[in-house]
Amino acid sequence: MRLHPAITDALSRVPRTRNAVIAGGVGASLVLGSGVALAAGDDIFATDAPGKAAHATAPQAEAPAEVAKKKDRAEDKAEKAEKAEKAEKAEKAGKQAQAEKQAEGRGGAHKDKAHKKKASRSHARAQAPSWVLPVSKPYTKTAGFADSGGRWSAKHSGQDFAVPTGTTVKAVHNGTVVTTGWGGSYGNRIVVEHPNGKYSQYAHLSKIGVAPGEQVNTGEQIGQSGSTGNSSGPHLHFEVRTTPVYGSGFDPVPFLKGHGLHP
Numbered sequence: 001m002r003l004h005p006a007i008t009d010a011l012s013r014v015p016r017t018r019n020a021v022i023a024g025g026v027g028a029s030l031v032l033g034s035g036v037a038l039a040a041g042d043d044i045f046a047t048d049a050p051g052k053a054a055h056a057t058a059p060q061a062e063a064p065a066e067v068a069k070k071k072d073r074a075e076d077k078a079e080k081a082e083k084a085e086k087a088e089k090a091e092k093a094g095k096q097a098q099a100e101k102q103a104e105g106r107g108g109a110h111k112d113k114a115h116k117k118k119a120s121r122s123h124a125r126a127q128a129p130s131w132v133l134p135v136s137k138p139y140t141k142t143a144g145f146a147d148s149g150g151r152w153s154a155k156h157s158g159q160d161f162a163v164p165t166g167t168t169v170k171a172v173h174n175g176t177v178v179t180t181g182w183g184g185s186y187g188n189r190i191v192v193e194h195p196n197g198k199y200s201q202y203a204h205l206s207k208i209g210v211a212p213g214e215q216v217n218t219g220e221q222i223g224q225s226g227s228t229g230n231s232s233g234p235h236l237h238f239e240v241r242t243t244p245v246y247g248s249g250f251d252p253v254p255f256l257k258g259h260g261l262h263p
Contacts, residue, residue: 131173131259132219134202134238139163141263142235145251157249158201158239159263165234167225169202171216172256178244180208186237187229190222191244198255199244203237204228 140162147156171192178199179191186203190210193199206226216222227234240252256263 129260130218131256131261132170133256133261133263134170134172134200135161135163135167135225135236136170139167145249145253157246158203158237159252160235160237161225161263162233162235163225165206165224165226167236168221169205169223169225169236171218171220171222172200174215174217175200177210177212177214177216177222180210180212183229185230187231188223188226189229191241192216192222193244197242199241199248200252201237201239201241201249203239204231204235206234 142160142162143156144159145156169190173192173194173196175192175194177190178193179189181188183189183203186201188205188208189201189203190205190208191199191201202223204226205223205228207224208222209224210216210222225234225236231237238252239249240255241248242250253263
């Protein structure tokens with residue numbers, strides 16, 4: 001078969017590999033009608049390389065199963081993170097609650113301790129006697145108030161408590177020391193003024209332990225018994241007066257009984 005001169009010319013410009021394809025029958029089936037012309041340089045084949053056909057490469061889509069797996073992994077990770085955060089918050093809240101409970105317990109114990117201490121002090125004050133005897137028992141009551149005899153130039157002005165020399169002499173009630181020192185026939189003596197306007201005197205002392213102006217408490221030691229002054233033996237001469245001077249005394253025994261004491 002003879003080919004049209006235009007085809008023959010076009011085929012002469014095609015590489016030999018293409019001629020081989022045409023020779024195999026591809027080009028033989030090409031029939032050109034009259035009036036069709038191929039422009040010089042037109043290529044009736046498109047290849048990327050000799051002997052190889054061009055193929056379009058499209059991006060490969062990711063498999064749906066793999067997408068689902070990735071989604072599940074992301075969800076699991078987010079869920080674990082949320083659980084961890086909740087657990088951490090719960091732990092912090094528990095520790096804070098425990099700390100607050102411990103603090104409350106310590107505060108309650110402290111308050112309870114303070115309350116008990118306050119109650120103890122109140123009880124102690126309630127139990128502490130307002131008045132006490134000037135000397136502790138045992139003692140012997142000898143000369144009493146208004147007794148008379150050859151030992152006194154006037155009636156006896158107080159109550160005598162026979163005790164050994166050096167026995168502790170106590171303030172019968174809180175007050176202020178107004179007089180100390182030598183008192184003539186009284187020997188060494190102390191006079192204390194009390195808040196109720198009464199005065200107490202302690203005479204024939206061997207030692208004086210306070211000074212004028214000093215504040216003394218109920219039961220506080222203020223001196224020691226002796227036998228100084230006009231005395232026939234060691235004892236304490238005790239008086240209760242309405243003034244700090246001689247002549248204003250009255251029987252101290254009923255007075256002490258009136259304050260719950262039993263001399």
